[in-house]
Amino acid sequence: MSILREIQTAILQENPNLGTILLKLRFLASRLGSEPLADWVKYEAEGYRKDADVPDYRxxxxxxxxxxxxxxxxxxxxxxxxxxxxxxxxxxxxxxxxxxxSIATVQDMAASGKTxxxxxxxxxxxxxxxxxxxxxxxxxxxxxxxIAIQEIVQTVRARILELTIELEKRVPDAVEVTLQQVISSETPETAAAVTQIFNQTVYGNVTHVTATDGAQVTLAITAGDTVSMVSELAKAGLPDDAAKEITDIVALEKPQSEDKPLGPKALEWIKKNAPKAASGAWKIGSAVATDLLKEAALKYYGLK
Incomplete structure (x- = not known):
């Protein structure tokens, strides 16, 4: 049986051992090459450090x-x-x-039923x-x-199940991973797809953009809200005036598709301002800026 199927079988038990399930999910994450998923699993299994951000459900x-x-x-x-x-x-x-x-400790606390x-x-x-x-x-x-403690356990359980369901549908290679067999088609595209699914199922509206150097930029943009888009782009490294300018353009244009959410005016703006990003005048590189703006547009249009 594949690791993914083992996780699904275990998570559907009446009282699943989330600690053991997370170990299997961590193994699967390593085989699929998704570091953000692996990091989340590690935190859930071992506990969150004092300097680490805690998810809203915790x-x-x-x-x-x-x-x-x-x-x-x-x-x-x-x-x-x-x-x-x-x-x-x-x-x-x-x-x-x-x-x-750790989720094992939280699960024990939930089982006790004590305040x-x-x-x-x-x-x-x-x-x-x-x-x-x-x-x-x-x-x-x-x-x-x-009840609040029990809700944490239920949320982690539900998101693990949702994650495996989405992996099964959108990343067929994930179903092939076993202890004995490592998938031969592991690629950056596979890792990116897994990370996208992880962000959507575990963090919801929060989007993480991974830069070429491994750094991550987090976006929390509400669909149709220009204020949140300007704010998040500014936090990510765009100058305030640039963040407002591109937000206004995105707000006026319509998305072409999920693969190409940026309209012609937005693309022209990126082309025009690329030298500023490349020169270091912005706090974010030109390659990352393009991915960042694409993700921001998807969030603004409600496509992610």
């Missing part, structure tokens, strides 16, 4: 309760604290928890006098619903 909201003491021995115990107050007087970061643990508590002792100082004026805050508890 961010869960927190709820807060606290205890206060007042005059004449009065007190308030286990009273809910609005998250809006926490965000206002502490920061929005306090209202969310980023799961960096997860987060150390929120620093909030005592930050919220002192902000919730109940003239009352002393003694303790604050931050908690996460077990």
């Amino acid at each position: 961010v869960a909201g927190l709820s807060f309760r606290g205890s206060w003491s007042g005059p004449f021995g009065s007190g308030i115990n286990n009273a809910p604290i609005p998250t809006a107050l926490v965000a206002k007087h502490a920061s929005k970061e306090w209202t969310q928890y980023k799961f960096r643990e 997860m508590g987060i150390n929120a002792s620093n909030l005592i100082l930050l919220l002192q006098g902000k919730v109940y004026e003239d009352w002393a805050c003694n303790s604050i508890i931050a908690e996460m619903s077990p």
